[in-house]
Amino acid sequence: MNDAPTPASTAPLPFDEALDAILRQADGHTTETEQLALVQSLGRALSASVRSRVALPPWDNAGMDGYAVQRADVMGATRAAPRVMPILGISAAGADATALPWVQQGTALRIMTGAPMPPGADAVIRIEDTDGGIERVSVFDDRDAQGRANVRPRGEDVAAGSELFARGTTIGASHLGVLASIGAHTVPVYRTPRVTIVSSGDELVLLDRFEEVEAGQRIVSSSSYALPALLRSAGADVRTVPLVPDTLHALTDALAGALDGGCDLLITTGGVSVGAHDYTREALAALGGRQTFWRARIRPGGPIGTGMVRNVPWLGLPGNPVSTMVTGALFAWPLIRLLGGHAGYRPLRIPVRFLDSAETPAPLTHFLRVVLTAGADGMPEARLAGPQGSNLLRTMALANALLMIPPDVSRADVGTTFTAILLPDVPLMTS
Ligand SMILES: Nc1nc2c(c(=O)[nH]1)N[C@H]1C(S)=C(S)[C@@H](COP(=O)(O)OP(=O)(O)OC[C@H]3O[C@@H](n4cnc5c(N)ncnc54)[C@H](O)[C@@H]3O)O[C@H]1N2
Numbered sequence: 001m002n003d004a005p006t007p008a009s010t011a012p013l014p015f016d017e018a019l020d021a022i023l024r025q026a027d028g029h030t031t032e033t034e035q036l037a038l039v040q041s042l043g044r045a046l047s048a049s050v051r052s053r054v055a056l057p058p059w060d061n062a063g064m065d066g067y068a069v070q071r072a073d074v075m076g077a078t079r080a081a082p083r084v085m086p087i088l089g090i091s092a093a094g095a096d097a098t099a100l101p102w103v104q105q106g107t108a109l110r111i112m113t114g115a116p117m118p119p120g121a122d123a124v125i126r127i128e129d130t131d132g133g134i135e136r137v138s139v140f141d142d143r144d145a146q147g148r149a150n151v152r153p154r155g156e157d158v159a160a161g162s163e164l165f166a167r168g169t170t171i172g173a174s175h176l177g178v179l180a181s182i183g184a185h186t187v188p189v190y191r192t193p194r195v196t197i198v199s200s201g202d203e204l205v206l207l208d209r210f211e212e213v214e215a216g217q218r219i220v221s222s223s224s225y226a227l228p229a230l231l232r233s234a235g236a237d238v239r240t241v242p243l244v245p246d247t248l249h250a251l252t253d254a255l256a257g258a259l260d261g262g263c264d265l266l267i268t269t270g271g272v273s274v275g276a277h278d279y280t281r282e283a284l285a286a287l288g289g290r291q292t293f294w295r296a297r298i299r300p301g302g303p304i305g306t307g308m309v310r311n312v313p314w315l316g317l318p319g320n321p322v323s324t325m326v327t328g329a330l331f332a333w334p335l336i337r338l339l340g341g342h343a344g345y346r347p348l349r350i351p352v353r354f355l356d357s358a359e360t361p362a363p364l365t366h367f368l369r370v371v372l373t374a375g376a377d378g379m380p381e382a383r384l385a386g387p388q389g390s391n392l393l394r395t396m397a398l399a400n401a402l403l404m405i406p407p408d409v410s411r412a413d414v415g416t417t418f419t420a421i422l423l424p425d426v427p428l429m430t431s
């Protein structure tokens with residue numbers, strides 16, 4: 001249909017409007033669902049809420065190693081006036097709860113952490129508050145007879161019949177443990193979104209042609225390595241197609257091939273600016289694509305474009321390597337999470353204190369590559385990761401967050417609080 005962009009859609013959008021417009025393209029495009037073996041579901045999003053048939057813990061059990069008693073029997077116990085009780089036996093972890101003796105008034109049962117509470121008992125006295133006896137026990141402190149009394153009730157974590165996790169929950173390590181505990185051999189999840197990346201540029205080669213880089217004729221397509229890695233961390237199944245030369249024909253063919261191959265998201269890098277060889281938007285239009293917008297009021301990443309082509313969302317990331325990674329983190333990453341059905345898809349934004357200064361005169365939202373650390377008062381503090389040119393990928397590698405400087409700030413001053421967006425693929429660690 002070769003929709004030309006409408007005049008309204010060509011005005012550069014403010015950052016959050018651009019983000020919202022991109023995320024809206026996921027509407028109705030969440031991947032289909034499948035039932036997966038539990039151990040294969042790590043990192044996926046649940047496609048239906050999971051309820052538990054069983055209670056966790058499945059029975060009232062001891063929170064301490066010690067003695068199960070009737071609490072009234074030990075109230076007032078002190079070293080000077082211990083309570084002495086005969087011991088009926090032992091409840092070890094794994095014991096049959098139905099075979100345990102009844103703890104009558106004035107008796108005690110030895111019990112281990114996690115073991116079922118015997119009938120009749122309503123408190124566990126930790127071993128440290130007793131003489132540790134085997135036949136008889138002397139209790140000389142009554143602190144454990146108060147409150148919860150070291151009894152962990154049945155269903156405290158999960159009540160039988162209750163909802164365990166909502167649809168859209170991202171399955172992490174502890175989710176696997178909980179799901180295993182309720183007997184979920186398989187779980188309903190959304191399919192991994194398939195993302196195809198098409199990178200163009202006559203100057204680009206992959207590592208197998210590094211001799212041309214050494215000969216001064218080409219540069220390595222660093223984005224062919226960096227971007228798939230970033231997007232895999234969003235849960236995508238990423239495919240890259242061979243580097244595409246800078247002709248409209250070659251790019252149109254490559255995009256058509258990528259769409260024919262089947263994908264949930266088509267990403268292009270480069271060729272989206274105003275240079276003589278910037279054919280991406282034209283190629284998309286030739287395939288019947290509809291551009292949602294082109295250009296955002298941000299730096300880096302200003303020439304970003306997006307739209308739909310053959311019912312597949314398209315995201316056109318600018319070619320400068322840092323611009324590719326910044327827009328990949330800010331836009332592609334959350335879009336992929338949404339396509340994959342994750343309820344949590346926006347990287348966290350937090351207030352941080354800026355400890356450097358930077359000139360940001362253009363009326364754009366600037367994203368500065370920064371390193372966050374915890375300040376002496378606990379407030380996160382940001383320092384520039386290094387020089388901020390859009391071609392300087394090393395400082396992107398050094399950063400763990402992007403500091404958002406609003407359009408009306410022309411100079412970001414030392415000590416000012418700004419919002420930082422945590423880079424979603426970087427573990428937040430400190431030495
Ligand atoms: N006259 C103007 N020139 C530029 C503008 C502008 O508004 N007016 N915008 C600048 C901005 S901002 C960016 S970002 C870039 C984006 O341009 P393209 O998306 O068209 O990207 P290319 O021109 O293809 O490449 C730009 C730059 O990045 C290098 N590159 C491209 N792909 C890769 C890759 N896969 N791996 C590593 N490096 C890559 C390429 O060699 C160029 O140096 O346009 C500005 N210009």
Ligand code: MOO
Pocket residue numbers: 298299300301302303318320323390391
């Ligand atoms: O945004 Mo370009 O992304 O400034 O280099």
